[in-house]
Amino acid sequence: MKKTPLVFLHGFPFNSSCWDKQVEHFSEHKIFAPDLRGHRQGPTGPGPWFIHDFSADLKQLLDQSGVDRVVLCGLSMGGYVALHFAKEHPERVAGLVLCDTRADADGNEAKDKRHATARKIESEGLDQFAEEFSKNVLAEMHRTSSLQKKLAGMIRGNKPAAVALSLGALASRRDSTEFLPGVTCPTLVLVGDQDKITPPALSQVLADKIPGAVMHVIRGAGHLSNMEEPEEFNRRIEEFLRRLN
Ligand code: MLT
Numbered sequence: 001m002k003k004t005p006l007v008f009l010h011g012f013p014f015n016s017s018c019w020d021k022q023v024e025h026f027s028e029h030k031i032f033a034p035d036l037r038g039h040r041q042g043p044t045g046p047g048p049w050f051i052h053d054f055s056a057d058l059k060q061l062l063d064q065s066g067v068d069r070v071v072l073c074g075l076s077m078g079g080y081v082a083l084h085f086a087k088e089h090p091e092r093v094a095g096l097v098l099c100d101t102r103a104d105a106d107g108n109e110a111k112d113k114r115h116a117t118a119r120k121i122e123s124e125g126l127d128q129f130a131e132e133f134s135k136n137v138l139a140e141m142h143r144t145s146s147l148q149k150k151l152a153g154m155i156r157g158n159k160p161a162a163v164a165l166s167l168g169a170l171a172s173r174r175d176s177t178e179f180l181p182g183v184t185c186p187t188l189v190l191v192g193d194q195d196k197i198t199p200p201a202l203s204q205v206l207a208d209k210i211p212g213a214v215m216h217v218i219r220g221a222g223h224l225s226n227m228e229e230p231e232e233f234n235r236r237i238e239e240f241l242r243r244l245n
Contacts, residue, residue: 003028003030003241003245004069004070004071004094004095004241004244004245005030005031005032005067005070006026006030006031006070006071007031007058007070007071007072008031008032008073008074008078009072009073009074009078009079009082010035010039010077010078011076011077011078011223011224012076012077012166012167013039013133013154013155013163013166014039015036015040015041015042015154016034016035016040018075018224018226018227021227021230021234022073022230022234025234026234026237030067032061032070034057034058034061036054036057036078036081037049037053037054037057037169038158038163038165038166039158039162039166042057043057047165047168048165048168048169049165049169050169050172050173051081051170051172051173051174052084053169054080054081054084054169055081055084058085059085059089059092068092069091069093069094070093071095071096071244072086072093072095072096072097073097073099073237074097074098074099074101075099075224075226076099076223077101077166077170078099079098079099079100079101080170080173080176082096082097082098082101083096083098083101083176084173084174086185087182093185094186094244095185095186095187095188095241095244096183096185096186096187096188096210097187097188097189097190097237098187098188098189098190098203098206099189099190099191099225099233100190100197100198100203100223100224100225101206102198102202102203102205102206103176103202103205103206103209104175104176104177104202104205105174105175106170106171106173111171114170115167115171117129118164118168121160121163122161122164126158126160126163127156129155129163130152130153130156131152133155134151134152134155135148137151137197137222138151138224139192139194139220139221140194140222141220142222142228147228151224177205180205180209181209181210183210183211183213184211186212186243186244187206187210187212187213187214188213188215188216188236188240189203189207189210189213189215189216190203190215190216190233190236190237191203191217191218191225192217192220192222192223192224192228192229193217193219193220193221194222195221195223195225196223197222197223198223200217216236218236219232221233
C-alpha cells in the first residue's frame with residue numbers, strides 16, 4: 001500500500017535538521033521537513049508575521065509538490081502551525097502528531113516576555129539567547145551535551161530580525177482550545193516528562209479534548225523529545241502509522 005507522506009514541522013527557533021533522526025527512520029515515506037518561515041533557509045518577507053503565514057507556507061509547499069493528504073507532525077511552534085493548518089484544511093490532514101506543544105494562546109505575561117526578548121535580540125544579537133534557550137529546552141541530563149551546542153549553533157544561525165518577527169507570530173497565535181473537539185483525524189500526542197516549556201499537563205489538555213487522541217509521555221526527554229529520545233519517539237509514531245493504515 002502507498003504510504004502517506006509525512007510532514008515534520010520544527011520548533012522555534014531551530015530548523016529542519018532537528019528532524020534528521022526521523023527523516024532517516026521514516027525514509028520509506030515521502031517526507032517534507034521544511035525550514036519554517038524566518039528559520040535558516042525558510043521563506044521570509046516583510047513583517048508582521050502570523051502563524052497564519054506559516055500555515056500558508058505549508059499549503060503552498062504541498063500544493064507545489066502535488067501532495068494532497070499528509071500526516072502532520074509538529075513540535076511546539078510546529079504544533080501551533082499543525083493545529084492551525086488542520087483547522088483551515090482538514091481534508092489535507094490524514095493524521096496529526098502533536099509533540100511538546102499546547103493549544104492555548106499566550107497570556108499577557110508571556111506576550112510581554114516575548115516583546116522584551118524580541119527587542120533584546122534586535123539590539124544585542126542572538127548569542128546570549130542561544131545559550132539560555134538551548135539549555136532550557138533540554139532535560140537536565142542533556143544540558144551540557146553536544147546536543148545543547150548543536151541547538152545553540154542552530155539558533156545563532158538565524159537572523160536576529162527574523163527571530164524577533166517569529167516571536168511576534170508566537171505571541172499573536174490563536175487560542176486553538178475550542179477547535180480541539182472538532183479535530184476529525186486520528187491524533188497522537190507526545191511529550192517529554194521533563195518538558196518545562198510545554199509541560200505534560202498541557203499535552204493532557206490536547207489528549208482529553210481531541211476525540212480519540214492517544215498520548216504518550218516520553219521519559220528522559222525535555223521539550224525536544226524527538227531529538228532527546230529519538231528511539232521511543234520514532235517507535236510511538238510507527239505504532240500510530242500502523243493504526244492509520
Ligand atoms: C518552541 O519550542 O517552538 C517554542 O518554545 C514555542 C513557544 O515558545 O511558545
